[in-house]
Amino acid sequence: xxxxxxxxxxxxxxxxxxxxxxxxxxxxxxxxxxxxxxxxxxxxxxxxxxxxxxxxxxxxxxxxxxxxxxxxxxxxxxxxxxxxxxxxxxxxxxxxxxxxxxxxxxxxxxxxxxxxxxxxxxx
Amino acid sequence: xxxxxxxxxxxxxxxxxxxxxxxxxxxxxxxxxxxxxxxxxxxxxxxxxxxxxxxxxxxxxxxxxxxxxxxxxxxxxxxxxxxxxxxxxxxxxxxxxxxxxxxxxxxxxxxxxxxxxxxxxxx
DNA sequence: TGACTATATAAGAATATCGCCATATAAAGA
DNA sequence: TCTTTATATGGCGATATTCTTATATAGTCA
Numbered sequence: 655x656x657x658x659x660x661x662x663x664x665x666x667x668x669x670x671x672x673x674x675x676x677x678x679x680x681x682x683x684x685x686x687x688x689x690x691x692x693x694x695x696x697x698x699x700x701x702x703x704x705x706x707x708x709x710x711x712x713x714x715x716x717x718x719x720x721x722x723x724x725x726x727x728x729x730x731x732x733x734x735x736x737x738x739x740x741x742x743x744x745x746x747x748x749x750x751x752x753x754x755x756x757x758x759x760x761x762x763x764x765x766x767x768x769x770x771x772x773x774x775x776x777x
Numbered sequence: 778x779x780x781x782x783x784x785x786x787x788x789x790x791x792x793x794x795x796x797x798x799x800x801x802x803x804x805x806x807x808x809x810x811x812x813x814x815x816x817x818x819x820x821x822x823x824x825x826x827x828x829x830x831x832x833x834x835x836x837x838x839x840x841x842x843x844x845x846x847x848x849x850x851x852x853x854x855x856x857x858x859x860x861x862x863x864x865x866x867x868x869x870x871x872x873x874x875x876x877x878x879x880x881x882x883x884x885x886x887x888x889x890x891x892x893x894x895x896x897x898x899x900x
Numbered sequence: 901t902g903a904c905t906a907t908a909t910a911a912g913a914a915t916a917t918c919g920c921c922a923t924a925t926a927a928a929g930a
Numbered sequence: 931t932c933t934t935t936a937t938a939t940g941g942c943g944a945t946a947t948t949c950t951t952a953t954a955t956a957g958t959c960a
Contacts, residue, residue, distance in 0.1 A: 675788070700919090706939080742861050814907060833909085845957095849906060849907080
């Protein structure tokens with residue numbers, strides 16, 4: 655049966671694009687600015703073809719855009735509101751995760767400013 | 778390989794919960810208030826077991842909660858921010874859908890106040 | 901208890917998604 | 931042109947989702 659308006663189908667496709675741990679990580683890196691495939695690969699520690707495949711999916715769903723620059727390709731989030739989306743969902747997780755101390759800590763860690771690699775060793 | 782932190786996995790599970798047209802429709806009805814399974818079923822025109830199965834998924838991911846009331850079971854969204862999430866994504870679609878006139882119209886129709894069934898016929 | 905209603909769950913077939921490996925394309929430099 | 935580097939894509943086995951059909955559970959009323 656089914657027969658639902660295309661619009662809901664379209665929305666579902668969009669959420670599907672976010673429904674994978676690798677793609678979430680990709681977006682959480684990309685929301686801080688444009689990145690090359692190499693940089694993304696380094697940040698995630700998954701292999702090249704996997705990163706490329708997930709980027710292809712995000713591209714197909716129009717979540718990210720790619721721009722060629724010489725040999726490398728740089729990716730960026732297409733709509734800044736994707737950041738807002740991740741923030742709202744973070745707030746929801748936060749409320750939901752009252753159980754797991756470990757995940758709660760990880761979540762809090764994420765929401766702090768980008769961990770600005772420490773320059774000097776602590777006193 | 779893989780080895781991503783549990784947190785991202787958890788987030789992906791959450792988005793997966795939204796990544797289906799039927800579940801999106803369910804949430805878009807539920808965000809306006811508690812509903813029984815029957816009401817949901819009537820609103821979506823999909824059959825009983827399908828609605829129940831999708832509700833089970835939303836329940837498993839803690840997106841909705843169920844409350845028994847006599848013979849019937851009433852469902853509600855657990856976190857009001859889910860509404861905000863749907864709104865942000867709507868905004869993103871809106872920007873994205875500059876191509877499809879049909880979907881654009883459907884999207885606009887959705888964002889108007891609940892269509893409050895007209896009481897008198899137009900003049 | 902039996903019949904009826906509302907909802908949930910199980911099992912299976914069809915389909916989709918995922919990760920991995922190999923290979924393809926494309927730019928740049930020798 | 932040959933090589934190297936950066937990225938994309940095709941094929942495949944493993945796993946996960948989804949719908950359908952049938953059945954199970956639970957509340958209500960007679």
